[in-house]
Amino acid sequence: MMDKRIIRVFPRRTNATPDDELVRVRETPSFFDEADEVHISVAFTWDMPYAEWLAAQWAPVAPVKMGGPAFNEPGGDFVPGMYMKRGYVITSRGCPNRCWFCAVPKREGGQLRELPVTDGWIVTDDNLLACSPGHIDEVFAMLSRQPHRPQFVGGLEAALMTPDMAVRLRGLKPESMFFAYDTPNDLEPLQAAGKMLLDAGFKRSNHVPRCYVLIGYPGDTQEKALARLGEAWRAGFLPFAMLYRDNTGNFDKDWRRFQREWANPKIVPCNCKKYFEK
Known part of the structure; x- marks a missing residue:
């Protein structure tokens, strides 16, 4: 695939968007663009209309292919640097869980697939700890x-955390590790995992153990969300709010303002001390 000249077009830029010379973000073709193929990579369902428009604009340059998580189709083997920036890596796809808000089980057919392991240091697997011991070792x-x-x-x-796994993670000296607190059933395992990580030598002050906390879903309130953020903090994790969106990408502006206060790594530690250490 990489022998071909493939221009990759993205409807929006994220931290993971590749940045080589054949990447275009929200761009239509210029007079000088030449390619064997054009790939439109769509991460979010709400970008589909714009992505389809981009595909039409790029069609005169070369045959266009569209793909990405927004299409809810199983992903293939991971190609470093192709659709994610160098350093990002995916070693498995899918998750055995059936969380109501998550598109991964639908996309991957409820299966977890282990992929060939390629080099990278920013691991974005859906559920790495659900993989086989041999794959995790690799x-x-x-x-x-x-x-x-x-x-x-x-x-x-x-x-899926165990005391042995906590020690192994500590041995890797990670820069950050994200867990998740999405439903009430997640709290008790999160508290247990936090204790294992602290016992293994992780320190709360280093903010390495972190936790995504889902907010803004139907029936949620900012008071309840703040309480969950506090529970994650007391369990030993630096919490980061993840704003729920439906397939259209819609969200409440008040929830968006709340989420920004709890998603900035420079602000969140101060907020935790302000709200949870009185």
Whole structure:
């Protein structure tokens, strides 16, 4: 695939968007653009109309293919640097859980698939800890030889944490590890995982153990959301609010303002001390 000249077009830029010379973000073709293929990569369902418009604009340049998580189709093997910036890596796809708000089980058919392990240090697997012990061993060996400290940004499942795994994670000296607090049933496993990580040598003050906290879903209130953020903090994690969106991408502006106060890594520690350490 990489032998071809493939221009990759993205409807929006994220932290993971690649930045090589063949990447275009929200751009129509210029007079000088030449390619064997054009790939439109769509991460979010609410970007589909704009992505389809981009596909029409790029059609005169080369055959256009569209894909990405927004299409709810199983992903293939991970190609480093192709649709995610160098350093990002996916070693497995899918998750055995059936969370009501998550599109991953629908996209991957409720299965977890282990992929060939490629180099990278920003791990974005859907549920790495649900993989086989052999696969996890291979991933950890790969991370130990990278030029940067690993980051686990895809979300590690607290219910699958063990004291031995906590020690192994500590041995990797990660820059950050994200867990998740999405439903009430997540709290007890999160508290148990937090204790294991602290016992393994992680320190709350370093803010390495972190936790996505889902907010703004139907029936939620900002008071309830704040309480969940506090529970994650007391369990040993730096909380980060993740704003729920439906397939249209709509969200309440008040919820968006609230989320911004709890998603900035420079502000969140101050907020935690202000609200949860009185």
